[in-house]
Amino acid sequence: MRPVSEFERIRAMLRIAADLDSPDEVVLGAGDDCALVRPASGESIVLSTDLSIEWVHFRRDWLSWEAIGYRATAAALSDLAAMAARPIGVLVSMALPRELKTPVFEQLTAGIVACLESSGAVLLGGDTSRSPAPVMIDITAVGAVEHAIRRTGARPEDELWVTGLLGSAASAVLALQSGLQPDPGARQKFEHPEPRWREAIWLAKRNALSAAIDLSDGLAGDAGHLSDASGVRVDIQVGSLPIDPSLDAWSETLAPLALAAGGGEDYELLFTSPPGIVSNLLADFRLTFGIELTRIGQISEGEGVSWRDQAGGPTDPPASAGYDHFT
């Protein structure tokens, strides 16, 4: 028999999430054996899952429980952004060790619900358990899309673009690892990353996305996934990366470029676009979303990721020393 507290926790989760407005696609929300969703005519349901594990993906002494819940949810919704899909809701599985009592569970749930609210999504279901050791959160994101953007769509001549700034999460982690206060902007982006699904849908509507991926593993790794999936070469101009300015503080000991290229979990959108489209959208995009789009490279025939200097010649990949995904 499961302990009574499991049902109490599920009830607490449902209570905290009860005020969220349900998207039209939700036929039946959390509380029965399953949730039911039905896409609008011509749309598909979009599904992805994302694990957050204590000591691997986060540390409880670095983040509030609210921020841990928020980040885990944002990471899951970010996968929807990579397909230019609209969030509908999430299913949440949480395992907590016995020493963490109900208030911790409620703070985690409040962070999850805050992130859902900012995306107009709801809690569709979940499971809870005690954990023998670490806190574990697994979030399945559920969205809807008419025309999904895939990793496979990059073509030679396409341009390579990125939203926002790179290296913010790496900057915050470096500070925390060193016992320092992170830069306030970097901390905000680390604690409450914004999944770029609105930006992705806006760009997709303007035919500006041929392929997309969200930056969870870091630019170097995710550009490699995009290259593999599309069967193309990705050239990145190292001089053009939009590096979070808080990384300048580390320039004496570590290369900000390496941190921006190798650090993960910024949850910005890396995308390719047919030539000449995005440059006409820059001002509108900035006005609409308050962040920049930056062209950082080019797609060509071939394979793999190549790094280019300002003259266009080959250069070494930025060393990824200094940031190792919390491990």
Place this chain on the structure above:
Amino acid sequence: MRPVSEFERIRAMLRIAADLDSPDEVVLGAGDDCALVRPASGESIVLSTDLSIEWVHFRRDWLSWEAIGYRATAAALSDLAAMAARPIGVLVSMALPRELKTPVFEQLTAGIVACLESSGAVLLGGDTSRSPAPVMIDITAVGAVEHAIRRTGARPEDELWVTGLLGSAASAVLALQSGLQPDPGARQKFEHPEPRWREAIWLAKRNALSAAIDLSDGLAGDAGHLSDASGVRVDIQVGSLPIDPSLDAWSETLAPLALAAGGGEDYELLFTSPPGIVSNLLADFRLTFGIELTRIGQISEGEGVSWRDQAGGPTDPPASAGYDHFT
């Protein structure tokens, strides 16, 4: 940066699952940022999630890794059965401690895939991570249904029925806890439970389901959930429970009835039916599925779960001593 082995593991998972036949609803399977599913006209997508954690839900010295993967998947698909939904696929998150190498991961995946294959479902996506301690598996089940059966539909005068036998998992766990070999039939049901979605759809088509729930927490607990959701009283005849015969071996030390009523994880279907329907279906059901349907009680106005003796008088609930969900 995530360790390289994570991507290797995801590739291994995709490779092992590659031969599964895709249901029509799957627009895009695993491998991109998200999967895409589209229900047939008039149908909804059905979603549920189920955690399996080492030392809470299973022990690695009691089950093969293949059986651990199979059971975790069957438990998730069983939630679809409770709504009379057809499985489409699953998203799988797995966290393994470092000491467990690739072959263990592959055996877990093989067990997941074997269960998917027996239900005509596919792998729709997943995530992997190392775990600081226990093995953790979270499975989100994705199905489709036209008319979902809910926990809320039980009405006074309805009959209470159950599929198959109760207490098989409890019997196997008791043996393993005592250092004995489980009864072969009980072991088979413990290692490879069969989610009853075909049975549920068959019964729903014949208007034999007014409410349903799968027996994951045990008859006593799950009957309580059904009572709460429907706002009715559930009367259970203690003398009519279809107890797994392997529990007879424990009758000198423990009451088989208490084990059948309190033991969880049999994944049989507990359902209510309008009067007089199921009794006409019994022979057909047995011929079709090779298991029995047993009437174990009655729905009335009121609330809660009441236990009844053979004369219909009130009796004490079966004590649930002896089985405590592996903890």
